[in-house]
Amino acid sequence: MANDLDRFDRAILDVLAVEGRLPVADLARRIGLTKSPTQARLRRLEAAGTIRGYRAVIDPIRLGRDHVAFVEVKLADTREAALAAFNAAILAVPEIEECHLIAGAFDYLLKVRTASMSAYRAVLAEKISVLPHVHQTSTYVAMQAVKDGGVAAR
Structure with a gap:
């Protein structure tokens, strides 16, 4: 189109x-x-599906969810069934705002939003690390959003 x-x-x-x-x-x-x-x-x-929908853009800071971490995920298995299992499971984790399959040194890049570092640690330990086929994760904490969701951040 x-x-x-x-x-x-x-x-x-x-x-x-x-x-x-x-x-x-x-x-x-x-x-x-x-x-x-x-x-x-x-x-x-x-x-035609070019416009997929409309939504409100919510300020996560006003909701107390201002801690953002980007997580590289390496899987132990990258065959199609393993990717499908990971993809399905990731949808059930509300703290994960974005999940992208990456061509590179790791398999997935996640954007995770929580209230604090301790809340993030709990999400990492109890939700992300136990996802199907997760072998290793690396976390990068964002200090400031300059542009978020296609819009300049405040």
Whole structure:
């Protein structure tokens, strides 16, 4: 679908990536179209799965979850069944905000958000280290988020 996107579609996506709750009339004005064609394009982008959904961006610091750690995970087994087991199990750990399969010296990179270092240690010991096929982990603690979730951090 990327090749099917014209400048108006790309403008819609650029605006919505920053301001997802923008009314269609305001979106139309910002991209230089009228409301009806903008709404039709928006529906098409949603139906095609280009726009996967809308969500609120929550400030984790206000929720007391300002400790961020990035965790490299090496698995003991990287055959497809082991990867699938790890992938399925990772979904049940709410403290893991992101999980990426990596081509490199380790297998996965996790972004873990907790309230404190002691809370992180508990998550590492009781949830991450016991995931299927985990062989080794290395943790890097973030000191400051400069850009988080595509948005400049406060």
